Amino acid sequence: MTANILNNKTFIDTVLSIQSTQNDKELHWYIINIILPDLPQIIETLQICSNLLMYNSxxxxxxxxxxxxxxxxxxxxxxxxxxxxxxxxxTRDGPYITDLNLTVKNHYFNKHFHKLHLIKPMVLEQLVNVLNLIKDSIAILQNLQSIDKELTLLSEKEENEHTIKHDQLICDFKKLLVNIHDSKTNLQLPSDPNLVFPLQVTDGENFEPQLSDRIAVDFYLSQNQVCIDLKSLHRITEKPWCEIDANGKSFVDKLKEEMKNKRSSIGDKSTSDAINQNNNTNIFSNMMSHLSLRHKYDTMDYITRCITYNNMVVVVNKKFEVSTEDPILISCFTKLDSLESIINGYISSLNSFSM
Incomplete structure (x- = not known):
């Protein structure tokens, strides 16, 4: 009986070993004959995207x-x-906004300017990110090309070496997929909050006329479009709303955090309702005792509209978001989208051989 069990186990192990060897041979053939010959074309497409974004050609x-x-x-x-x-x-030249001539008709903005001109180039950090990701992707692919010769020279007896090279290729393709996905994301939206208001602070000296700190201007990419965001700001001077601590957090920031933490710590709805009612009674009533009726905003306005910006507490009086389609960005996104689909297909096939 014991001998039969051992024989069955040996048989199963043998079958699994043969199957694994066959899968590795098929994977080896797929890499050599399907994937590696496509690498030069993928590199060329990425280089074209890089050139378009850097040199407009x-x-x-x-x-x-x-x-x-x-x-x-x-x-x-x-x-x-x-x-x-x-x-x-x-005007965009590579990863820079090099010129802007704008006419604005609005009473908030017209207190500061009617026409606005950019006198210093502004970098589009999202495009810089895309260029760096593409450069890294090309380096990964060029490294993979060296595997071509190595795999070709390996004999069928060197199965362990096959497996190592195959695993390296799968790992590198996953890195490549992440890079391409992140490149597409950068063309679609400013995912880094440091790139836009309120963390991004406008340098008024880049414009003519020079802008006061009551005007915020952001340049960014969204949905393959070049966008400009104009904000007219009102500075809050009423206490305690205008107060900012040594860490750069305003009174409103801390109040919002406190309210958020209390909401997240409440488990059931009935308790939540009771505490919210208590908050309304205690917190807001106490706040109102510090305010006078002459203030421009009521308590909820301060809480919902106040923003900490450039070491000030402000509210946005007026905002304009203006965008324009950029044909080069659209072309690059389309190419990257196609490459992402191709790489996804490779990874799916490689994983199926490895199962």
Missing amino acids: PQEPDSKQCIEKGPSIKLPLSLTNQQDSVNGII
Whole structure:
């Protein structure tokens, strides 16, 4: 009986070993004949994306071959809303906004300017991120090309070496997939909060006329569009709302955190209702005792509208978000989307061989 069990186990182990060897051979064939021959084309597509974003042309400038950098991309800006309007031209050159000529019609903004001109280039950090991710992706692919010769030279007897190279390729393709996904994300939205208001602080000296700290201007990418965000701000001077501690947190920031923590610590609805009612009675009543009726905003306005910006507490009087489609960004996104689909297909196939 024991001998039969041992024989069955030996048989199963033998079958599994043969199956594993066969899977490895099929995986080896797939990598050599399907994936590796495609790598030069993938590298070329990524290089074209990089050139488009850096030089506004699919080719890198080369004076010897009389290849010049592409012209700057001039894009129209236009927004009309009742009595307000924003019109002008924004110019992108590679990862920089190099020019802006804007006419704004709105009484909040017109206290500071009617026409706005950019006098210093502004970097689009999202494009810098994309360029770095593409550069890293090309390096990964160039390294994978070296596997081509190594795998070709390996004999069928060197199965352990096969497995090591196969595992390296799968790992690198996963890194590549993350890079391409992150590149697409950067073209779709500013995922880093440091790139936009209120963490991004406008340097008024970059504009003509020079902007006061009551105007915030953001440049960013969203949905393959170049966007400009204009905000007219009102500074809060009433206590305790205007107070900011040594860590840069305002009274409102701390109040919001306290309210959020109390809500998250409550388990059942009935307790939540009771405590919320108690909060309304105690917190807001106490707050109101510090305020006078002459203040411009009521308590809920302060809580919901106050923002900590540039070591001030402000509310936004008026905001304009104006965007314009950039054909180069659209082209690059389409190419990256196609590459993401291809890499996903490779990884799915590689995983199926490894099962």
